[in-house]
Amino acid sequence: MTRPDHSTYREWLNLDADGALPAESRARLDEHLAACPECRAERAELFALSNLLQRSSVPVRPDFRQQVMSSLPSAGWESRSPRTWAFPAAVFALLAGVAAFTMGGRGAHSSLLSALTAVAGMFRASAVAGAGLISASWKGLGMAFAATLSSPMSLGAFGVFVLCVNLVLVSLLRRRRSGAAEAGRERSRR
């Protein structure tokens, strides 16, 4: 086994101070430390530094947890359901069951096949309807855009409209920022 050089021992000392020294290096480091006063001093300093930094941690206010918990808003994800695949899976199974029931009278194998075909047909119909809706929306948007560009008057009106919307947004943003700053100052006073 080759003997590690001094820089390796220095690296191990740092890892040791972080509690991250692999077990297989521990014995070799201990052996080296027994014979190297310089590394022993380095080790003592590293542990003293870690201790010093740890002691300088800031105590947390006793009511911090309560403040956090009481200020939790209702997050968007709380109202979104279903949150898992259980609900969609149940709906799918129900639809498949209904389809199988309505196609009853045939053999079990063909019933299941028919049910799956029916559900697949239903999804296909939904996809076609969705695609049609998107296509119609794009066409409508295109027509509106063409109408806007058709005359200088309508183009000017559109420009004024965009400007007004921007002004409203900027004023809302400013109000929100000043509200947040006020809240921050209030917290500092508290």
Added chain:
Amino acid sequence: MTQGAEPPTDEELVEAVLEGDRERFGVLVDRYQGRLVSYLFRLLRNVDDAHDLAQDVLVKVYQVLDRFDAQFKFSTWLFRVAQNAAIDQIRRRRLKLVSLRQDDDEGEGRDWDLPSPERGPYGEMRNRERGDAIQEAIDALPWEYRELILLRHFGELPYEEIAHLKQMPLGTVKNKLFRGRQMLKEKLQDFLED
């Protein structure tokens, strides 16, 4: 969910919160509040600001908890959000991270009281000196070392998580931490024997 003596992992707690057990978020708050406040304090240098921002960070994390990817560590995510929030705040307030003395001159107050067993006027003075020296030594570090030192010693993140958070190779993280510590040791030599 893990039952019995084993405490639940962060990821299990997140899952429980997402399933509607809001109170479990309190366990995560308990788990991280000390590290988060200390970490933010070293960046912002004000106890009240550190508490306020830590609260904001936890609320923000709660709001987007459903975006947490359980294949990563919750602590990595939390400290990434905290670091970004602190940097934003530093930029907004134009805090200068060069010198505590300079801050005093400009009226930016230092505001902390380090816990210490030392009592009496001399002990308090020594605590104050030590607190100032630690902050000055940290502030004097180049940012690339400082951010890693803070994540390791105050955020208590392991090397692997720091590497993931900063998107650095593990060897680079170790190297920068070692060099950062050397710089701190030199600056804080007088206090290492206390």
